[in-house]
Amino acid sequence: MKTFIKLILITGALLLATASAAQDTPQDDSEALKLAAMEALISAPPERALPLVNKVLAGNNSIELKERALFILSQIDDEGAQQTLLELAKNPGGELQAEAIRMIGVGGNEASLASLKGIYESGDGEARDAILEAFLIAGDKQAILDIAVSSEGDDFERAVDMLGAMGASAELRELLSRTGPSEALIEAYAISGDIEELRRMALDDSNPEIQAQAIEAMGIVGGEDANATLVQIYRDATSEEIREAALDGMLISNNDAGVLELYRSSDDPAMKRELLEYLVMMGSDDVWNIIDSALAGDQ
Amino acid sequence: MRAAEMILLLALTFAVVCGEALAAGFLPANATGWHTWQVDEPNSLTAMCCSNSRRGDGSEAGCNLDSRNISFSDGGSCAATPGPLQVYVRLEDGRVKDIRMLSANCVVATDSKIADQGLVSVGENIGWFRSVVEDRSLAQSVREEALFALASSGSDSAYAYLDGLLSRR
Numbered sequence: 187m188k189t190f191i192k193l194i195l196i197t198g199a200l201l202l203a204t205a206s207a208a209q210d211t212p213q214d215d216s217e218a219l220k221l222a223a224m225e226a227l228i229s230a231p232p233e234r235a236l237p238l239v240n241k242v243l244a245g246n247n248s249i250e251l252k253e254r255a256l257f258i259l260s261q262i263d264d265e266g267a268q269q270t271l272l273e274l275a276k277n278p279g280g281e282l283q284a285e286a287i288r289m290i291g292v293g294g295n296e297a298s299l300a301s302l303k304g305i306y307e308s309g310d311g312e313a314r315d316a317i318l319e320a321f322l323i324a325g326d327k328q329a330i331l332d333i334a335v336s337s338e339g340d341d342f343e344r345a346v347d348m349l350g351a352m353g354a355s356a357e358l359r360e361l362l363s364r365t366g367p368s369e370a371l372i373e374a375y376a377i378s379g380d381i382e383e384l385r386r387m388a389l390d391d392s393n394p395e396i397q398a399q400a401i402e403a404m405g406i407v408g409g410e411d412a413n414a415t416l417v418q419i420y421r422d423a424t425s426e427e428i429r430e431a432a433l434d435g436m437l438i439s440n441n442d443a444g445v446l447e448l449y450r451s452s453d454d455p456a457m458k459r460e461l462l463e464y465l466v467m468m469g470s471d472d473v474w475n476i477i478d479s480a481l482a483g484d485q
Numbered sequence: 486m487r488a489a490e491m492i493l494l495l496a497l498t499f500a501v502v503c504g505e506a507l508a509a510g511f512l513p514a515n516a517t518g519w520h521t522w523q524v525d526e527p528n529s530l531t532a533m534c535c536s537n538s539r540r541g542d543g544s545e546a547g548c549n550l551d552s553r554n555i556s557f558s559d560g561g562s563c564a565a566t567p568g569p570l571q572v573y574v575r576l577e578d579g580r581v582k583d584i585r586m587l588s589a590n591c592v593v594a595t596d597s598k599i600a601d602q603g604l605v606s607v608g609e610n611i612g613w614f615r616s617v618v619e620d621r622s623l624a625q626s627v628r629e630e631a632l633f634a635l636a637s638s639g640s641d642s643a644y645a646y647l648d649g650l651l652s653r654r
Contacts, residue, residue, distance in 0.1 A: 215621055216653055222629045223650050226636035234644055235636075242651055251651075 217248060224254040240270065243282075248280045253285045260293035268298050276305055284316035291320025299324055306333060314341060316347050327354040334361055343370040346436040352376030359383060367396045376403035386416055391428075398431035404413065405438030420448055433464050442470035493581065511602050511609055513536045515579040516613040519550055522602040523589055524570040532543045533557060534565035534591035547592030548576070550599075565591035572634070575581070581617055586637070590641060609637065611643050618650070 227235040242255045259267045274286035290298045306317045321329045334345035349357050355378050362371055375384050387400035401419055404412045420432035436444050442465055449461040465473045512520060535548040535557045550573060556563055568590035575583035616633035635643040
């Protein structure tokens with residue numbers, strides 16, 4: 187019987203050692219496994235994944251794990267999954283609200299995306315930003331246009347920035363027709379690369395401030411077409427503001443060839459000096475050619 | 486009676502110490518190279534296969550297990566005709582280095598020999614993947630592959646295991 191007791195003790199010791207080894211498992215390994223397990227559920231059938239995802243969301247788990255659960259939820263084509271995302275998206279100030287909103291964008295479910303417009307009205311700044319991001323992710327230009335039309339101030343500017351980043355030229359033009367020109371819109375035109383609309387505004391002298399902003403924005407777009415237009419605007423300019431805007435545009439697009447062309451064709455010492463200053467700012471190699479020519483008495 | 490007690494307890498002790506080794510019992514000890522087995526689950530079919538993008542066009546049919554430029558898919562030109570799950574694992578001295586889960590109908594090539602372990606039961610297969618997940622000495626990428634294998638399995642025990650893992654404190 188002594189052997190029997192010894193064996194029990196040995197077995198007990200081994201079980202304790204196993205338990206102890208389990209306790210030694212670092213928390214980060216356990217968390218890393220949970221995160222990987224959650225990601226792996228992407229390959230599971232929805233009816234298998236959904237209960238596990240919901241359990242994690244309802245449990246006392248890390249935000250990171252819950253956020254990954256939201257991503258899995260966004261990939262499940264199931265009414266219940268969309269409902270859970272929407273409930274979290276509607277929860278004001280909830281720790282998962284913004285991520286749930288973004289995941290609705292990732293999932294791209296049309297009905298859920300449409301529900302975000304209602305949440306935008308009552309949401310705080312973080313929720314509203316997340317909703318714009320969701321529409322950006324989903325590529326829903328019309329939804330962002332609708333928000334821009336009904337927004338003011340920072341909200342308007344953020345929506346317009348999004349449209350610019352999406353290259354939504356048609357929506358930006360529609361917005362211009364409904365709200366009139368603004369600096370935010372001009373920047374968005376530049377980011378979206380709508381050189382045609384910028385040129386139209388750059389040649390329209392009815393509002394010199396807007397005109398100057400559009401001229402500078404052409405420099406952001408750059409390219410041969412924009413550069414040629416900026417040189418022509420400089421030549422035709424009837425005010426110092428417009429001339430300077432054209433020069434700033436050329437500076438932004440690093441069009442030193444255009445500035446050099448203007449320098450060489452100018453007879454006005456003050457203008458030549460200003461043009462030379464821009465060439466210096468642009469770090470143009472041609473500056474040294476000009477200096478050499480000046481020293482040689484050519485210019 | 487005493488002898489019977491000893492045998493019983495020795496068996497228990499052995500099971501505690503070697504539990505993980507038993508889970509991989511269908512693989513030779515300290516094996517090296519590619520090994521494969523088919524999961525004995527005739528009703529669970531997969532079209533998973535791959536193409537090698539080494540040549541740039543991604544159109545080469547089948548999988549070169551040694552290639553690092555593989556695109557896996559169960560749809561489109563990468564897919565094989567649906568078949569039972571065929572597991573490929575690369576071992577180095579018994580340690581798992583790579584895992585691939587493909588359709589048994591996916592054409593596979595490798596520079597070395599593939600040791601075929603034949604049919605493996607669902608339980609043994611799940612047990613092996615569980616042992617890989619729990620082995621902290623293995624690369625995280627390998628353990629993650631094992632988790633994907635468990636999640637894509639239709640087995641209740643695999644989901645019970647994942648549930649338990651996600652519920653750990």
